[in-house]
Amino acid sequence: MFIQIITDSGCDLPYSYLQERGIAFLPLLVHFNGEEYEDFITIEPKQVYDAMRNGQIVKTAQANPLKMKELFTQYAKENRPCLYIAFSSQLSGTYQTAMSIRNELLEEYPEFQLTIIDSKCASLGQGLAVIKAAELAEKGMPYNLLCETIASYCHHMEHIFTVDNLEYLARGGRISKASAMVGGLLNIKPLLHVEDGKLIPLEKLRGRKKVLKRMVEIMGERGDDLQKQMIGISHGDDEEAALELKQLIEKTYGCTRFFITEIGGAIGAHAGPGTLALFFLNKYIEV
Template sequence: MSIQILADSGCDLPYSFLQEHDITLIPLIVRLNDQDYEDLITIQPKQVYDAMRSGQIVKTSQVSPLKLKEVFTHYAKEKRPCIYIAFSSQLSGTYQTAMMIRAEVLEEYPDFQLTIIDSKCASLGLGLVVAKAAQLAQKGMPYEQLCETVSEYCRHMEHIFTVDDLEFLARGGRISKTSAFVGGLLNIKPLLHVEDGKLIPLEKIRGRKKVFKRMLELMEERGVDLQKQTIGISHGDDEEAALELKKQIEEKFGCTDFLVYPIGGAIGAHAGPGTVALFFLNKQMEA
């Protein structure tokens, strides 16, 4: 029986992509107007960004424990081996909850083969790992080897991103409102990356043109065999900016394989409209 890949909506792969590649979606929760929605299923990214632009407060929470138990139990009954590649434990409590629910399900189905991997990744950084895992599972890679390969991909996935409006980070308590106000006046675009699953500020740069230039410099410094990779670009309802970055990468590095998708509601609620994120590997992978 083939291995089933599970992923939460923190991977920012569209629902259509997940269905096409037989990846089971476990949605994070988006709360808007006192109502809870399942990310990518009952609420779409565009709705979240439009609400944020209109000044509404969007909140998020981890995957429902009931949903996790429902999904795990379903595959336990089928006796189907599963690998759940989870959103970074440094950014969500979903991984810890999933480990707890796994223990509960194993009490009833002790032979159930389920590995939960803390990806330490986010958005399409996670998405690229999930897509590769599904591809390798379909090719018949053995279970233990697939777990090891997925973990290796996670360890070497680079995340570099910028936000367009500091106000959204201020709303979420990531920076002070004064910093957001001054940054907005000066057209400051913070550049951040992910280190051991955590969001870490790198630099403050004035203007998007200079930010993209710096992103390409970091890509050149950190990336390996870029033209042989699938490059991920996600965006906060700003496809034009994402495609501009894609064009620059094509011209500079000769890359031809890209995944370019909107950032889902769960992550977008914190990053805000206009966010642009770039993902690539810093090590050559055999698989």
């Protein structure tokens, strides 16, 4: 039985990678300069970051409901079992829209197997779950077990991240504008994490070196069997910082498997250039 894995651009996996693995993809939408773009398809992340650096306001929207319905309907007609790993419902309305469309389709195609997981994850937190789902589907894991395993995988995913400029979080209402101004003057770098799908501040540190060191320390405090894991690192047009973090993790914990990628426009529009994020499991799942 061929199980179709579906995701959206909240996962920040390169579009070329998704195509190679046969993973169906729903792009979130990016708006600026009076135009609408499909994340990763009609616009590259760097274009978004360059626009932000030039002072443009970039806005985002959930995946197109019509295209989502077309995709789901195609698989319903084929009676192909599907697993959709969705961007956190706390950060986008995409999951709720998918559930609504699923319920509509089940009236016409009652045998259609479509499980939609609210990953409560973002960026490579979601992306690592998608990678694992594709691997397990290729190995022939039964549908129900696959869905249960990936739901657990998402539940145990840690997100530790920092931003280079607090102003972008202030624009999105994550922090006050006064905090952003003071933070910028003092070179304050916030550490945040994701809790039940929401962005939650953790700590504030001064300077990038201290931030990277603390990210690695938190990884050791929360991670489980880190050497066995695929570690995710995503960045907002700052590959140098991502590689520096990778080297620290290699040196500290001996990890050898990494997936490094650039944060897409839909998430980058809120986090901004210079964002750096780290992903790992707090409970290693042997499958």
